[in-house]
Amino acid sequence: MTELARMIAGKKVSPVEVVQAHLDRIAAIDGKVKAYITVMGESALAAARAAEAAVQSGATLGPLHGVPVGLKDLYCTKGVKTTGGSKLLGDWIPGEDATVTARLAGAGAICLGKLNMHEFAYGPEGLNPHYGTPWNPWDVTTHRICGGSSSGSGASVAAGICAGALGSDTGGSIRIPSSLCGLSGIKPTYGRVSRAGVLPLAWSMDHVGPMCRSAADCALMLAPLAGYDPRDPTTSVLPVPDYAAALTGQVKGLRIGLLRSFFLESAGAPQRAAVEAAAKLLEGQGASVESVDLKKVDLGPAVSHAVLAPEAYAYHEEWLKTRAPEYGPDVRERLRLGAFVTGAEYLKGQRLRALLRDEVDQVFAKLDVLLAPTTPVEATAVGQSEVRIGDGTFPVRPSLIRYTRPFNLTGHPAASVPCGFTTDGLPIGLQIVGRPFDEATVLRVADAYQRLTDWHTRRAPLGS
């Protein structure tokens, strides 16, 4: 994406050629990949022609000028269907853009279309009974999950049918598909990027962020998204740093915590080995690495249930009473659970959440970033409900969100970057967590790691 933006600005490649090549590729492979719910071919080509004219006229160009991107189908797009991955909104056409939709366009990005997802973002596998479940591009023969809920975002970037995508993350929905699809993605700090015009799953846990090939691409895409938005009262007025300038390639003197119990110690052997190797590599560059534990993190699943389930239920309550058969069975059932959480339990969850946040903040008094696996397992087959990790067998769904969900509860920024592959050729993700509003350091570590490794440059069989 960074290179593509540079080539377009330098007149080495035409935005029209770039967009047409992506549309051709979508036509060729998306019948199998199922990354897109809506392809915006005509408007994308019109925008590309305008972008080309701007380049030729010597106009000032935005940082993403002419770069084709995809939007998870929960970002409102004025005049274009926004389904939330559901039949309930199958024909809904918003009257205005989400703030981030407009900000990407303002930076010059060209929207190729709306991306598939787990229905209403309520599932970490990325399944979809209405529009088809996206196919993980790293396995041509077995239909494996992309991870969710931003499964179309993961599939599209990995398959090379957009240069970057927007995901959203309530329990790991940017980081999990980034991990399972071999991508780089970042969930920024809660309040760093506007949620205005984004279909909610749980207002107090939803985060908006980019999914790209590299940390440098994430820095490029995050910059225009970040910052205060009067349409979202939870956004911060803190200034947005220059993320690209933060990518120095240096980690010397940084203090890194390696999350052991709950995280590393319960991961699969390939994930554990890959993350430990990544920590060692960074240590070799002059960072200090020490083991660290979060003692309250065990509360995460219960606290998440207390907070997420009633927030999701509150948004869907009316439809659950009047249009329940239109939901997919798994999401309908999960949403109904929120009806049985009391107000007192919800607030207990919000109070304990403050404790979890405080504990992570205390760890950051002595450390700059934390490392952990993003997921304990690689991409599982579609329909697989259990997975072997070490000597045990565990359900897939809670396993996928185990390491990511804590940082939705605490709001800290967290990225996932590729850090290896299993013997079957499936990607492994390294999670990098930072201080509140310190996305710059998270991206700096991610980028420094990618300057030392080539995992992020490898292409999926369905993406080559």
Next chain:
Amino acid sequence: MRYSPGMEKLTVDALRTLAKAQGLELTDAELTALLPLVEGGRQSLAAIRDLPVECEPASQFRIL
């Protein structure tokens, strides 16, 4: 609706009553499928219900 720690296991009939109180009309099959999930949720919430916590909720109302 608050479950006491010593509350007996939920039955389909009890769940039907709770659902109706929320305005949800569910079939027997739906209630039967939902029951173990609600039970799992109750157990999960029971684990945090009595934990001491002195801080305010993480969510805040801000007028400015």
